[in-house]
Every structure is written in structure tokens, then in C-alpha cells.
Amino acid sequence: MIRRPALLLSALLLPALLLPALLLAAPAMAQQPRCGFGLGLEAMRQAEQALRAGAAAPGLLPARAAAETAQAALAEAAGRLQGCGCARAAELTGEAVRLAEQAPFESSLDRLARVLDRARLSLGLARDRLGREGCG
Numbered sequence: 001m002i003r004r005p006a007l008l009l010s011a012l013l014l015p016a017l018l019l020p021a022l023l024l025a026a027p028a029m030a031q032q033p034r035c036g037f038g039l040g041l042e043a044m045r046q047a048e049q050a051l052r053a054g055a056a057a058p059g060l061l062p063a064r065a066a067a068e069t070a071q072a073a074l075a076e077a078a079g080r081l082q083g084c085g086c087a088r089a090a091e092l093t094g095e096a097v098r099l100a101e102q103a104p105f106e107s108s109l110d111r112l113a114r115v116l117d118r119a120r121l122s123l124g125l126a127r128d129r130l131g132r133e134g135c136g
Contacts, residue, residue: 035085037135043077044073046069046073047123048120050066050070050073051067051070054067054069054103054113057109057113059109060112063109063112064112066116067103067115070103070119071100071103074123078097085135086130088129092122092125099116099122100119102115103116
């Protein structure tokens with residue numbers, strides 16, 4: 001039993017004072033509720049598939065369509081990563097977005113495939129960074 005009233009009072013008040021402070025503290029970026037990190041990873045997977053399909057497409061029109069699909073998925077992934085505080089991964093994914101935006105304007109299938117391969121490389125760098133260092 002606690003004999004000192006000051007110790008008893010502090011033992012009772014300390015949790016009561018700390019709880020509101022903990023509740024008001026801002027969550028860490030990696031713990032942001034509903035930031036959509038998993039959706040960003042899924043968009044990265046979809047973009048990877050579209051980039052591969054575009055690079056292997058038999059003609060210019062299917063390759064352009066795949067590039068546009070990849071661009072939309074990459075843009076979604078970059079936005080989700082940025083919203084989760086993954087600035088560097090979002091930047092690398094944004095580089096892939098810019099390359100995918102450029103791809104439909106290429107005049108030959110070979111040039112379009114090279115641009116899509118470069119976009120896939122940038123996307124791979126973003127994925128590797130997330131795998132090695134996480135979101136920080």
C-alpha cells in the first residue's frame with residue numbers, strides 16, 4: 001500500500017494526464033490510417049504488367065494503349081505513395097509516369113518499347129527502394 005499521499009496522487013494523475021497527450025499526438029507517416037499504401041503497391045503491379053505488355057505488343061496501337069494504361073496506374077501509384085509519405089519512391093514512380101506519358105507519342109514501335117522499358121526500370125528502382133528502405 002502506498003503511504004505517501006503525493007505518490008498516490010501522482011500514480012493516479014499520471015495516466016490521466018498522459019492519455020490525452022498520446023491521443024492528440026500526430027501519427028507517424030507510416031501509420032497514417034487509410035493512406036492507401038497497399039493500393040499504391042497494387043497500382044505498381046498493374047503498371048508493371050501494362051509496361052511489359054506494351055513493350056511486347058505486336059503493333060503500335062496496342063503498345064500505345066498499354067502505355068496509356070500504364071500511365072494511369074503509375075499516376076495512381078505515385079499519388080498513393082506521396083500520400084503515405086514515401087517521397088523518394090513517389091518521385092521515382094513519377095519519373096516512370098512522365099516516361100509513360102511520352103510513350104504514345106513515339107512514332108515507331110521500337111522507340112515506344114525503349115521508352116516503356118525505361119519506365120519499367122524507374123518503376124523497378126522505386127520498388128527496390130521500398131523493399132530496401134521502406135517508406136522513409
